[in-house]
Amino acid sequence: MLKDLLTPQNANVFIGKLGDVLVKAVDQPLGYAINWSRLWSLWPVHIETACCSVEFGAASGPRYDVERFGIIEAFGSLRQCDLVVVQGTITRKMAPRLRLVYDQMPEPKYVVAMGACAITGGLYFDSYNVLPGIDGILPVDVYVPGCPPRPETLIQGCMLLQEKIKRLKAR
Amino acid sequence: MSSTPLPPGLQIEKVDERIMTLNVGPQHPGSGHMRIIVKIDGDYIVSADPDPGYVHRGEEKMAEYRNYVLNIPHLERPVIHDSCNVLYPYCLGVEELLGLEVPERAKYLRVIASELNRCVYIQYWLAIYGIFLGHSTMFMWPAGDRELYIDMLEKMTGARVTHSFFIPGGIRNDVPANFEDMLLKRVNYFEKRIKEYAAIFYDNPILISRTRDAGKLSREDAIRLGTTGSTLRASGVNFDLRVKEPYDAYGELDINVPTLKEGDAYARSKIPWLDMLESCNIIRQAVQKMPKSGSVRVKLKPNPKGGNDEVYKRVESGRGSLGCYVVSRNAPEPYRVKLSVGSFRNLICMPYLLKGEKLGNMPAVYWSLNYWPVEADR
Amino acid sequence: MSSSETTPVQQSAPPAPQSSAPPAPSESKQPPVKEIPPFEKSIADKIESQFGSKVKIDFVKPLRIRIKTSKEDVLQVAKFVRDEMHYDHAESVTGVDFPTEKEIEVVYHLGSYTDPQLANQVLALATRAPREENPNPGFDSTRLPSLRDIFYSVEFHERECFEMLGVYFDGHPDNRRLLLPEDWADLPPLRKDFRNKGR
Numbered sequence: 001m002l003k004d005l006l007t008p009q010n011a012n013v014f015i016g017k018l019g020d021v022l023v024k025a026v027d028q029p030l031g032y033a034i035n036w037s038r039l040w041s042l043w044p045v046h047i048e049t050a051c052c053s054v055e056f057g058a059a060s061g062p063r064y065d066v067e068r069f070g071i072i073e074a075f076g077s078l079r080q081c082d083l084v085v086v087q088g089t090i091t092r093k094m095a096p097r098l099r100l101v102y103d104q105m106p107e108p109k110y111v112v113a114m115g116a117c118a119i120t121g122g123l124y125f126d127s128y129n130v131l132p133g134i135d136g137i138l139p140v141d142v143y144v145p146g147c148p149p150r151p152e153t154l155i156q157g158c159m160l161l162q163e164k165i166k167r168l169k170a171r
Numbered sequence: 172m173s174s175t176p177l178p179p180g181l182q183i184e185k186v187d188e189r190i191m192t193l194n195v196g197p198q199h200p201g202s203g204h205m206r207i208i209v210k211i212d213g214d215y216i217v218s219a220d221p222d223p224g225y226v227h228r229g230e231e232k233m234a235e236y237r238n239y240v241l242n243i244p245h246l247e248r249p250v251i252h253d254s255c256n257v258l259y260p261y262c263l264g265v266e267e268l269l270g271l272e273v274p275e276r277a278k279y280l281r282v283i284a285s286e287l288n289r290c291v292y293i294q295y296w297l298a299i300y301g302i303f304l305g306h307s308t309m310f311m312w313p314a315g316d317r318e319l320y321i322d323m324l325e326k327m328t329g330a331r332v333t334h335s336f337f338i339p340g341g342i343r344n345d346v347p348a349n350f351e352d353m354l355l356k357r358v359n360y361f362e363k364r365i366k367e368y369a370a371i372f373y374d375n376p377i378l379i380s381r382t383r384d385a386g387k388l389s390r391e392d393a394i395r396l397g398t399t400g401s402t403l404r405a406s407g408v409n410f411d412l413r414v415k416e417p418y419d420a421y422g423e424l425d426i427n428v429p430t431l432k433e434g435d436a437y438a439r440s441k442i443p444w445l446d447m448l449e450s451c452n453i454i455r456q457a458v459q460k461m462p463k464s465g466s467v468r469v470k471l472k473p474n475p476k477g478g479n480d481e482v483y484k485r486v487e488s489g490r491g492s493l494g495c496y497v498v499s500r501n502a503p504e505p506y507r508v509k510l511s512v513g514s515f516r517n518l519i520c521m522p523y524l525l526k527g528e529k530l531g532n533m534p535a536v537y538w539s540l541n542y543w544p545v546e547a548d549r
Numbered sequence: 550m551s552s553s554e555t556t557p558v559q560q561s562a563p564p565a566p567q568s569s570a571p572p573a574p575s576e577s578k579q580p581p582v583k584e585i586p587p588f589e590k591s592i593a594d595k596i597e598s599q600f601g602s603k604v605k606i607d608f609v610k611p612l613r614i615r616i617k618t619s620k621e622d623v624l625q626v627a628k629f630v631r632d633e634m635h636y637d638h639a640e641s642v643t644g645v646d647f648p649t650e651k652e653i654e655v656v657y658h659l660g661s662y663t664d665p666q667l668a669n670q671v672l673a674l675a676t677r678a679p680r681e682e683n684p685n686p687g688f689d690s691t692r693l694p695s696l697r698d699i700f701y702s703v704e705f706h707e708r709e710c711f712e713m714l715g716v717y718f719d720g721h722p723d724n725r726r727l728l729l730p731e732d733w734a735d736l737p738p739l740r741k742d743f744r745n746k747g748r
Contacts, residue, residue, distance in 0.1 A: 051248055054252045057295065128232060229745075408662050516640070
């Protein structure tokens, strides 16, 4: 019986089918586990773009301490990071560098736009050197409004990102 | 292009094969919002070329389209954690242009706000200096202690960092009741607390060996390069605008300006800390001498027009002398606003000091210049 | 000043003249009373006696003096101001565009650390360069001699002025771009004919 099914001609098809069954069975719990481990160790890349970095620094400080929510202090090497917190205004000089940083990061990667300037250009809507928001260069996951956002707002934004990661399909 | 010879400075330079070029920044833990193009021979820096402008937002151009009051919010954004001081010379200048007289109580409240802000700025600077030197405790302590003064400023102005508190003709609103007691209590605790930094940071032999004799700036060179603030005072020049050119209520207060002679990175990192201790004294004196009641601003008519005049006002900010040059041409908007900021003036030290230094000393020297890239770019 | 905007002054004016009108020189904040402070006057006189008609004294205010000179004489005046008057550093270099007069003004704010008498004084040294309608920064006639050999501290300020207003400084060793993006191909942004978007 099994010998009929598993001939050298259709072995590939059989193993492929078996794999599909396995993926269907394991995908959901495994994806959940992968996402769970991802969302409690978000590594933001150390790129400051404007003045919101002050509040980002305060959020890493002892009073607000984002580390207890699984967002670890800004980290130097972008090859080991999976989160870009765009801390404020993106000027025309900074925009290509920001995209370069994003492109060099490994998948999966998430973007948080922090501050009014990163969302729409904010106070600098009519400046000649400021981009009107970073939507044109990066796919943004969470917008954190404020000028600058308080550390609590940043923490809330990052928790929203964690909610989002939980619901995403693990890649 | 080849027919016309390029002007000097625009020509392409030839580089030796031994020499390697490193781009430090803008994505680098030891750079901030700027890039330093460093040429190294082995471990020694041959030349360093700062490349600022990553946060150049064109604030001087924007100021030409907004009237004197609308300019306040965006002119304090260059240094949001020192926002009272960065706005101070602009307000002084506009007051002179419009002929406004600030009430006595507002003068003292301005002094208190700007001294609190100076401490908040220096604490953040110190926290980042700790990170740059790999001293994590020195990030945590100042980052936690600065929240004390941020709370006070929040009670005073309503915002955590971007206060927009100073306006031409005074301050926006009066402080809440019982403010002085709360303030003095916190000042006393804060002073006790920052004195403890000496044991862990300034008397730490590892820190001393790391920063002592790194990036030495002699007195003559500090004057010749036109440096300002802590960089200047660490090189033995006793120059502080709070004493030399007292503005508002600083003339009535007794201020001892800390000065050190060494001119190295250690002295430059110690001056801001001594400044904080002095700020605590200034706040206590100001609270004592402040009139207990009275108006805090003069009424400003909407859309005020400046005359055909110009002013140059300067104050001592956390990073040194901060000048504001306002040209007015009979219009509600200023004709030209120029901020001459301490960070931009200290930028010239960077190629000068880093030359011949070891690459590992670069963060220690660079951040000891009390440099905030956003302010330098404006 | 027109008469209408003196209203805020008049509110605080009644106590001020009674107390401070007799010792007027110390309190020269009132705009109508224009007292020329003696120390600043002596500095201005010294410069004027040296250069005569080459230098125009724009104003002498408390702690602030502004002199104007042509671009041919600016090196000479700056050298005199540094060597004889002990102004030793430049605080800022500001370019101001005057399209109606077809000129760009460059103002050097000079200060002193070495002379304690001059610690609170700022000398504004202004000079003007011709302005062209279609600027080609670095190659057109908008040029000024660089003061970098006299005041070393102007180096980065003059670089900023070059890119923001297109004033090329002859003799400056490093007239590269500083703050603007590398691909900036528009007018120098601080000129008046450059408009921000939507304004």
